Amino acid sequence: LCVPLEEVTIFRQTSGTTGQPVYQPDTWQDWEWWTGCWSYSLWAQGYRPRDRVFIPFGYNIFVAFWAGHYAAEKIGCEVIPGGVLDTKARILKIQELQATAMMGTPTYILGMAETAKMKMGIDPSELTIDKITCAGECGASIPSTKKRLEEAWGAKVYDHAGATEIGAWSFECRDQPGGMHVNEAFFLVEIKEVATGAIIEEPGQRGKMIITALDRQAQPCVRFDSKDVIEWSADPCSCGRTSRLIKGGVVGRADDITKVKGVLLAPSAIEEVVRGVDGLGDEYEVVVDKVGDVDRIKLKVEVLPEAQDQCQLVEDELADQLRLKTNLRYDIEVCGCETLPRYEVKAKRFKDLRKKN
Ligand SMILES: [Zn+2]
Structure with a gap:
């Protein structure tokens, strides 16, 4: 811990994708920073103050969509917290309140569409959702999964990458360039060759991501080995953002391959x-x-x-x-x-x- 304990205002826990869960303390300034990171992502995906954002997430010790919730508020959207409700109740809320956007794991968003179609006789593509931010799994960057999600909901689907011990470090923009932008105002990303440990600068070569959060205070993240496998894209993005793109998003985890x-x-x-x-x-x-x-x-x-x-x-x-x-x-x-x-x-x-x- 790099601040006095009394400055910590919240702690959360990693989901333990690999190994034991880890506790992550944050100060109030860290939390403002978290929501700042997410705000850049959501704005790039077309979230605006007129949006009504439904969050079908079991609010708990995992950071997951907490930061997405506050970031959507920060940029002026209306946020509907959809915690505790079951899937059917969430679909009815989306219908009743005419939500325009939502956030979830690709697995859960596909499951919601299946429940709506098979068990409720509701075609999700006829609901008012026009954009979905997916996080927690790679799915939204896998072309066939993205296509299924977009067709099911009649909405644009954007990928987002983040982790409890890192922050919201990457996002897909509205141009869907076949990759994700690194949130470079907040993070320094390096790619390391797995076998030799050499830093990869050129596009087209995959390696492990090593990441530094530039302004995280309570428990800093300095050259953290995330085990995410990524590669630089050769092309700039057509959206005009100059932050670098990683091709195809996070293509896997070093320990999954x-x-x-x-x-x-x-x-x-x-x-x-x-x-x-x-x-x-x-x-x-x-x-x-x-x-x-x-x-x-x-x-x-x-x-x-x-x-x-x-x-x-x-x-x-x-x-x-x-x-x-x-x-x-x-x-x-x-x-x-x-x-x-x-x-x-x-x-x-x-x-x-x-x-x-
Ligand atoms: Zn872009």
């Missing part, structure tokens, strides 16, 4: 394929294990009711695309609709059982 049958596999590549195949539902599950000495990948998917009579075609298309995009073969299991687990916060769809041995 794993070798299967000798081939490097990023779980996000499987998501890109599954969500790109017509006739498949949004959920899937991947389990990697070993049969004898050989790696095996089991992939469970759901076929939508309207594609049930073309199950084999859908499965063949999936297998072809997976081979093409990931160079691997999968044991595919087609499950009934709504049989795979649904997630509200961070989805756990990729399980590597080899690591236990």
